[in-house]
Amino acid sequence: MPSRRTFLAGLGGLVAAGAVGGTVFAFTRTPVAALAPWAAPGTADDPRVRALEWAVLAPNPHNRQPWLVALENDDSALIYCDLDRRLPMTDPFDRQITIGLGCFAELFALAAGADGFAVTVTPFPEGEPANDWRLDERPVARLTLARSGVAADPLFAAVPDRRSNKEPYDPARPVPAAALQPVAAAAKQSDFAFTVDPERTAVLRDLAQRAWDIEAITPRTHQESVDLMRIGKSEIEANPDGIDLGGAMLETLNMVGVLTRETLADPESEAFAQGKTMYRELFDTTQGFIWQSTPGNSRAEQLVAGRDWLRINLALTLAGISVQPLSQPLQEYPEMAALYREAHETLGADGTVQMLARIGYGPDVPPSPRWPARAKLM
Numbered sequence: 001m002p003s004r005r006t007f008l009a010g011l012g013g014l015v016a017a018g019a020v021g022g023t024v025f026a027f028t029r030t031p032v033a034a035l036a037p038w039a040a041p042g043t044a045d046d047p048r049v050r051a052l053e054w055a056v057l058a059p060n061p062h063n064r065q066p067w068l069v070a071l072e073n074d075d076s077a078l079i080y081c082d083l084d085r086r087l088p089m090t091d092p093f094d095r096q097i098t099i100g101l102g103c104f105a106e107l108f109a110l111a112a113g114a115d116g117f118a119v120t121v122t123p124f125p126e127g128e129p130a131n132d133w134r135l136d137e138r139p140v141a142r143l144t145l146a147r148s149g150v151a152a153d154p155l156f157a158a159v160p161d162r163r164s165n166k167e168p169y170d171p172a173r174p175v176p177a178a179a180l181q182p183v184a185a186a187a188k189q190s191d192f193a194f195t196v197d198p199e200r201t202a203v204l205r206d207l208a209q210r211a212w213d214i215e216a217i218t219p220r221t222h223q224e225s226v227d228l229m230r231i232g233k234s235e236i237e238a239n240p241d242g243i244d245l246g247g248a249m250l251e252t253l254n255m256v257g258v259l260t261r262e263t264l265a266d267p268e269s270e271a272f273a274q275g276k277t278m279y280r281e282l283f284d285t286t287q288g289f290i291w292q293s294t295p296g297n298s299r300a301e302q303l304v305a306g307r308d309w310l311r312i313n314l315a316l317t318l319a320g321i322s323v324q325p326l327s328q329p330l331q332e333y334p335e336m337a338a339l340y341r342e343a344h345e346t347l348g349a350d351g352t353v354q355m356l357a358r359i360g361y362g363p364d365v366p367p368s369p370r371w372p373a374r375a376k377l378m
Contacts, residue, residue, distance in 0.1 A: 029248045031233045034240035034369035038160065041373075047115055047145060048077045053373040054111035059164055059313055060100030061327060062087060062228055063368050065241050067104045070139075070378040075146070078125075078139040079105060080378065085241075086134065089224040090215065090331050094135045095302055099354060101140045102306020103313075108143055110156045110310075118148035121307070128299035141303065155186060158317035163367065165322035168285040169360025175287045179319050186315035187292065187308040190301075193349065194359075196288035205283045207346060208358070211328035211339050212279050217267065218335050226265045230369075240369035282324070287360035290323070293349040305354035322362035330356055 041053035048071055060066060066085040070078045079101060086097050109119035122142040129136055175196050184192045195201060215221045228242035232251040236244045245259070253259035263271040292309060294301040316323045328336070329343035330353055347353055 029233050029246060029251060031236040031240070031244070031246055031369060033237045034244075035367060037370040037372050038367045042111060042115065044373075046071070047112060047117055048075075048143075049373060049377075050115055051108045051112040051117075051119075051143075051145075052077070052376065054159060055104050055108035056370050056373050056376060057159060057162070057367075058100070058103040058107040058310055059162070059325070060103060061091060061096040061325075062225065062243060063241050064097070064100070064228075065371055065376070066097050066100055067376055068378050069376055072142070076142055076144040077108075079141045079143065080137070080139050081135040083135065083137070087224060088134075089221045090327070090333065092134075092333055093132065095297070095332065095354075096327060097135065098140070098299060098302040099306035099309060102303040102308075103310040104306075105141050105143065105303065106307035106310040107159065109307075110153050110159070110314075112143075112145055113148070113150065114152035114156045116148060117145040118150060120144045120146070123300045123303050155311055155314040155318070158314040162313050162317045163322075163365050164313075164324055165362040165365050166282065166324050167322075167362045167365060168281050169287055169322055169358075169362045171285045171287075173287070173361045175321060175359055175361070179321060180288075180290070182319060183290070183312055183315040183321075186311040188311065189304045190308045190354065191293045191349065191351070192290065192308070192312065193293070193347070194288060194290040196359075201286065201288055203346060204289045205286055207329055207339065207343060208286075208326050208356075209280065209283050211326070211331075211336065211343070212283075213276075214335055214339065215328045215331070216272075216276065218333075221331075221333065221335070223265055226261050229261060229264065231259065231261070236369050240371055244369050282358070285360060286358040288358075290355075290357050290359055291347050291349065291353055292355040293347075293351050293353045295351040297352040301352070302354065309355050316359070320361070321359055323357050323359050325355060325357045327356075330354070 037056055042050045044050045052069055064085040066082050068080040068082050072078055086094055091097055105121050112119045125142040126138040177196055180194050229245055230236045230239055230242050231245045231254045233246060236246050250259060259271050263269040266272055292305060294305055329339050344353055
């Protein structure tokens with residue numbers, strides 16, 4: 001979701017919110033129905049559905065929420081990928097989508113654990129697709145519950161406050177390295193690394209900006225994002241996924257034709273130019289980077305990376321550190337190939353870098369819209 005503050009600074013002078021109803025209009029623009037899943041999760045009778053009500057709040061690429069769940073027997077559930085919710089242009093091998101499904105599986109397990117159940121996660125119980133093929137109709141994981149006396153994981157307390165913070169961070173507030181040690185400890189099955197060194201951070205800022213530029217000027221990859229934008233309350237509530245652009249001012253800009261899918265897709269438009277300015281401010285205020293890697297790049301490792309990425313996010317939340325994933329340098333389409341290699345060389349990670357993100361101290365931001373849990377039951 002683009003930074004509303006930067007959009008308003010760049011475009012807000014072109015129109016006034018009062019042109020379409022002023023204060024009354026502004027106070028009715030919150031997509032309450034799309035945010036309802038954050039309000040009271042974990043209230044169903046079935047413990048699997050209670051865990052599902054939490055799991056739908058997991059981070060995932062482009063907020064596609066690609067999970068489908070089938071309840072099995074009395075004590076297990078199968079996770080499937082909704083094959084219509086993949087990102088074929090920017091994620092041609094479904095690696096990012098698999099990571100998102102891993103985030104879902106881990107949050108399901110944490111929620112069930114807080115409810116008194118241990119969860120065994122069995123990756124790809126009917127076999128995994130080859131790495132160079134996309135996900136298919138087979139289940140991504142089986143989640144089996146068993147009564148347990150184990151205490152809830154402390155990370156679970158951070159779930160309601162977890163955000164992907166796509167705003168400028170405080171440039172006068174560096175992130176101390178010591179604050180990231182508990183975050184490193186949260187990763188159980190993958191390698192976690194970070195830098196808050198100003199010189200190395202500057203190198204990675206430049207890399208991230210160049211990768212964003214490639215995605216933005218490659219028509220098919222940029223259009224994939226544009227097609228997933230939900231502009232205004234009505235669109236967000238009708239499809240509470242994708243990239244939400246809400247609020248009175250952005251709706252007004254949309255109504256008068258300044259902020260539309262057409263202008264956002266047009267590299268000659270003011271809206272496109274403001275998007276580029278917005279991201280430059282995001283990169284310029286970044287106070288450090290974190291990244292996560294696995295020895296190989298199998299489907300099971302991608303799923304593990306997602307499980308740990310959820311844990312890393314929650315540990316950052318407990319530490320009060322803002323985070324925004326930066327998927328572009330790790331994407332596997334031809335135009336990004338040179339920067340993909342450069343990213344791996346620059347980060348110096350053994351194996352495959354699965355996630356890269358900017359960190360800092362940002363403002364409070366609202367949660368992202370979500371489909372309700374029961375919409376994800378098969």
